[in-house]
Amino acid sequence: MLSEGDLIYLLDDRDRRFWLQLHNDMMKVQGLGVVDGSKIVGRSDGSLVRLAGKDFHAFKATVVQLMESLERGPQIITPKDAATVVFRLGLKAGDVVLEAGVGSGALTMALLSSVMPTGKVISVEVRDEFAHRARRNIERAGLAPYWDLRIGDVKSLDLGTMVDAVALDMPDPWQALDNIDRILRPGGCFSAFVPNTNQVEGVVTGLREHGYLEVDAVENIQRRIEVHPGGVRPAYENLGHTGYLVFARKAARDHQL
Numbered sequence: 001m002l003s004e005g006d007l008i009y010l011l012d013d014r015d016r017r018f019w020l021q022l023h024n025d026m027m028k029v030q031g032l033g034v035v036d037g038s039k040i041v042g043r044s045d046g047s048l049v050r051l052a053g054k055d056f057h058a059f060k061a062t063v064v065q066l067m068e069s070l071e072r073g074p075q076i077i078t079p080k081d082a083a084t085v086v087f088r089l090g091l092k093a094g095d096v097v098l099e100a101g102v103g104s105g106a107l108t109m110a111l112l113s114s115v116m117p118t119g120k121v122i123s124v125e126v127r128d129e130f131a132h133r134a135r136r137n138i139e140r141a142g143l144a145p146y147w148d149l150r151i152g153d154v155k156s157l158d159l160g161t162m163v164d165a166v167a168l169d170m171p172d173p174w175q176a177l178d179n180i181d182r183i184l185r186p187g188g189c190f191s192a193f194v195p196n197t198n199q200v201e202g203v204v205t206g207l208r209e210h211g212y213l214e215v216d217a218v219e220n221i222q223r224r225i226e227v228h229p230g231g232v233r234p235a236y237e238n239l240g241h242t243g244y245l246v247f248a249r250k251a252a253r254d255h256q257l
């Protein structure tokens, strides 16, 4: 059911999305003009609605569409990589996750969707302006109640609590490992996203030196498939390189044999 306050999009017959925060009133929608929200409120998710003389399907946003439609700053993590991070960190409702840096908040959305409503994401961002843009994006997505944003340097910040998992997306994650070691609980899962192979070497070496186990570096390659009658093949334009993902597990340090 589509309700007042929902962030939804109207999908037209050319697969274009028009975003709006739903109200039971006349609303200005970028790219469409003024539309009557009372024709959408109360309808089923995915309903066909006629607005301004055109037909649209009205859908609630999923986390993937939220990530794709956010206000962009630095390079964001794409859904294919975010999905792998969430799954490899073993996230579930109730978990507490540390993220750094926050960038535009794309990965934050994926993390928040996995741990809400009983868990939380603590995001550390060193640059004020990025933090403010990310806050706008997270508030628009309705995920702010589960989010704790802190301005600071994750290499030295005293978090004041321990976390179940850590997700880093920053240029030199290995420099943060001394502090992460104080924050990540025993048995907790670690991930880092880095775009270059020299950074993979830096993180993996750092994790091994800090005694992490099951250190694993991977790259996700995803191809869109064009499907036409009698012709099915990968699309000519595909997302090229995004980055590498490094995962590890922290052992407990109470060596009783």
Ligand SMILES: C[S@@+](CC[C@H](N)C(=O)[O-])C[C@H]1O[C@@H](n2cnc3c(N)ncnc32)[C@H](O)[C@@H]1O
Pocket: 074, 075, 076, 077, 100, 101, 102, 103, 104, 105, 106, 107, 108, 124, 125, 126, 127, 130, 152, 153, 154, 155, 169, 170, 171
């Ligand atoms: C590539 S962006 C992160 C993008 C983000 N994962 C997303 O999906 O939108 C890298 C971010 O790390 C931040 N950063 C770099 N070093 C940091 C540090 N030591 N502590 C906290 N944030 C840091 C940068 O300011 C930048 O916002």
